[in-house]
Amino acid sequence: MASQLRGSVTRLAGGRxxxxxxxxxxxxxxxxxxxxxxxxxxxxLVLDDLDLDIAPGEFVALIGRSGSGKSTLLRALAGxxxxxxxxxxxDGTVSIxxxxxxxxxxxxxxxxxxxxLRAPSPEAKAAAALGEVGLADRTRAWPLTLSGxxxxxxxxxxxxxxxxxxxxxxxxxxALDALTRIAMHQLVLNLWQHHQxxxxxxxxxxxxxxALADRILVLTAGRISHSCAVSADRPRDxxxxxxxxxxxxxxxxLGVDREGKI
Amino acid sequence: MPGNRPALAxxxxxxRAASRLMAAAGPASARDPAQPPGLATRATAPADSPGFAAGxxxxxxxxxxRRGKAFLRLISPVAVLxxxxxxxxxxxxxxxxxPPPTQVWSTAVSLVTTDSPAYGTLQGALxxxxxxxxxxxxxxxxxxxxxxxxxxxxxIGETAVDPLMQMxxxxxxxxxxxxxxxxxxxxxxxxxLLIAIGAAIPLYLNAFAGIRNVDxxxxxxxxxxxxxxxxxVAHIVLPGAMPQILTGLRQSxxxxxxxxxxxxxxxxxxxxxxxxxxxxxxLRSDVIxxxxxxxCILGLLTDWLxxxxxxxxxxxxxxxxxx
Numbered sequence: 001m002a003s004q005l006r007g008s009v010t011r012l013a014g015g016r017x018x019x020x021x022x023x024x025x026x027x028x029x030x031x032x033x034x035x036x037x038x039x040x041x042x043x044x045l046v047l048d049d050l051d052l053d054i055a056p057g058e059f060v061a062l063i064g065r066s067g068s069g070k071s072t073l074l075r076a077l078a079g080x081x082x083x084x085x086x087x088x089x090x091d092g093t094v095s096i097x098x099x100x101x102x103x104x105x106x107x108x109x110x111x112x113x114x115x116x117l118r119a120p121s122p123e124a125k126a127a128a129a130l131g132e133v134g135l136a137d138r139t140r141a142w143p144l145t146l147s148g149x150x151x152x153x154x155x156x157x158x159x160x161x162x163x164x165x166x167x168x169x170x171x172x173x174x175a176l177d178a179l180t181r182i183a184m185h186q187l188v189l190n191l192w193q194h195h196q197x198x199x200x201x202x203x204x205x206x207x208x209x210x211a212l213a214d215r216i217l218v219l220t221a222g223r224i225s226h227s228c229a230v231s232a233d234r235p236r237d238x239x240x241x242x243x244x245x246x247x248x249x250x251x252x253x254l255g256v257d258r259e260g261k262i
Numbered sequence: 263m264p265g266n267r268p269a270l271a272x273x274x275x276x277x278r279a280a281s282r283l284m285a286a287a288g289p290a291s292a293r294d295p296a297q298p299p300g301l302a303t304r305a306t307a308p309a310d311s312p313g314f315a316a317g318x319x320x321x322x323x324x325x326x327x328r329r330g331k332a333f334l335r336l337i338s339p340v341a342v343l344x345x346x347x348x349x350x351x352x353x354x355x356x357x358x359x360x361p362p363p364t365q366v367w368s369t370a371v372s373l374v375t376t377d378s379p380a381y382g383t384l385q386g387a388l389x390x391x392x393x394x395x396x397x398x399x400x401x402x403x404x405x406x407x408x409x410x411x412x413x414x415x416x417x418i419g420e421t422a423v424d425p426l427m428q429m430x431x432x433x434x435x436x437x438x439x440x441x442x443x444x445x446x447x448x449x450x451x452x453x454x455l456l457i458a459i460g461a462a463i464p465l466y467l468n469a470f471a472g473i474r475n476v477d478x479x480x481x482x483x484x485x486x487x488x489x490x491x492x493x494x495v496a497h498i499v500l501p502g503a504m505p506q507i508l509t510g511l512r513q514s515x516x517x518x519x520x521x522x523x524x525x526x527x528x529x530x531x532x533x534x535x536x537x538x539x540x541x542x543x544x545l546r547s548d549v550i551x552x553x554x555x556x557x558c559i560l561g562l563l564t565d566w567l568x569x570x571x572x573x574x575x576x577x578x579x580x581x582x583x584x585x
Contacts, residue, residue, distance in 0.1 A: 096486050107578075115489070
């Protein structure tokens with residue numbers, strides 16, 4: 001077993017993680033600081049001594065093949081996995097939009113957004129958030145009557161209404177059809193530019209990462225094997241030469257060659 | 263919450279769950295309230311296509327058929343009633359043994375309108391019995407639900423509560439009566455206790471299973487949203503278990519009425535059971551039948567109330583079924 005414990009995970013109740021100011025390296029403000037994070041399931045080491053920094057307001061995409069540990073890392077950052085070892089500091093509030101929208105089916109859309117919201121007037125905040133994602137007319141709807149795209153937008157509103165400093169997106173568009181996905185990309189960019197949270201988007205779609213992120217990380221066997229900045233202005237043209245070159249490089253990193261062979 | 267599944271298994275399961283949810287949400291046209299149920303495969307057909315119009319016709323026919331069926335189902339009870347009237351009206355069976363329906367009706371009317379020294383009034387007896395049943399039922403269901411929450415939410419609670427409830431479940435309820443008489447005498451206490459135990463067990467079993475079946479992913483969501491324990495119970499656990507809690511409530515109601523009837527056979531001086539035991543002394547089968555019919559009506563009425571509750575509490579599901 002290669003599991004290493006470099007430090008302790010400082011975490012308060014309910015998944016809130018606090019920055020310890022006495023720790024070295026915490027002088028520059030970071031939204032996320034991860035050092036030596038490891039997680040194993042039985043004999044399988046899924047996260048292997050992983051380091052990660054995310055600056056405030058930075059949009060980071062994490063790509064990797066299935067089983068590379070993407071979701072495990074995301075769950076650790078969300079405070080949903082208490083069996084990780086290593087240092088894990090998240091500054092401020094964390095929100096997450098899951099792959100499946102995970103709306104509570106017996107609560108109307110606005111009540112889903114309000115759920116657990118500690119604010120002076122949660123209903124008004126929820127209504128504003130739903131307006132931002134274009135669901136102003138669906139606030140009283142039952143979740144089971146929403147389309148896939150609508151449900152995912154409600155889920156985004158629920159995540160954003162908490163004013164997170166870190167927004168975790170766990171492949172939230174993977175189950176949507178191609179057209180809805182493009183609209184959702186634009187929506188996420190707008191919301192990100194407006195609210196300025198740091199974003200960690202987990203995806204297996206290289207084009208999605210190229211369309212959205214400031215920086216793309218490739219996760220291989222529990223470690224970040226590759227990191228590259230994407231400096232193109234948004235909105236991005238996917239046929240841009242620079243992005244095409246980057247795509248080829250990332251696909252190569254993922255182990256897919258030009259003919260699509262793995 | 264049993265939410266500590268390994269994340270990898272989660273990663274595997276979630277796309278399937280997602281696609282299921284997507285299928286449930288369906289395309290926008292699936293929201294059309296005019297669309298008949300059971301035609302999900304045609305949901306994408308445009309509204310003006312002949313296929314859609316044709317799809318409406320069977321529904322009208324079906325409701326007509328259902329109404330016809332309901333009418334058909336009335337035939338045999340009415341026939342039995344007529345046969346009963348005929349047999350006892352013609353004196354084939356002595357009317358003291360089996361009074362005809364008309365006599366049962368007039369007995370019911372006189373029991374309501376006159377306060378006889380032997381029976382009191384029907385409504386007076388009804389209130390006494392109703393109170394017994396209500397107190398026992400409320401105590402039983404509240405205790406059953408609290409125990410189910412304790413057992414459903416924590417391993418310690420489960421270890422402490424569940425074995426006891428499982429043992430109590432196997433105990434024949436009415437076998438407790440002699441013991442209760444020895445312990446508590448023949449007052450109101452043992453009767454209410456019997457009803458309470460009878461009501462608590464089905465509710466506990468259903469609510470416990472319901473709580474354990476609440477989607478673990480919603481438990482995770484509650485953690486991410488930093489819900490307090492109380493919010494978790496109020497917004498996630500209880501509503502999630504509500505379908506099964508209501509099933510349990512209906513079963514509890516059935517057992518509670520049964521327990522009431524049995525408990526009222528033991529030495530009572532008021533209530534429907536008292537009316538029946540008095541009538542037994544005077545060989546008044548018409549009074550016994552009236553009291554039994556009142557039990558029936560009470561059972562039907564309360565079941566109907568729970569069904570209304572069900573429809574209101576589960577309206578989020580109805581919108582899904584209607585979609």
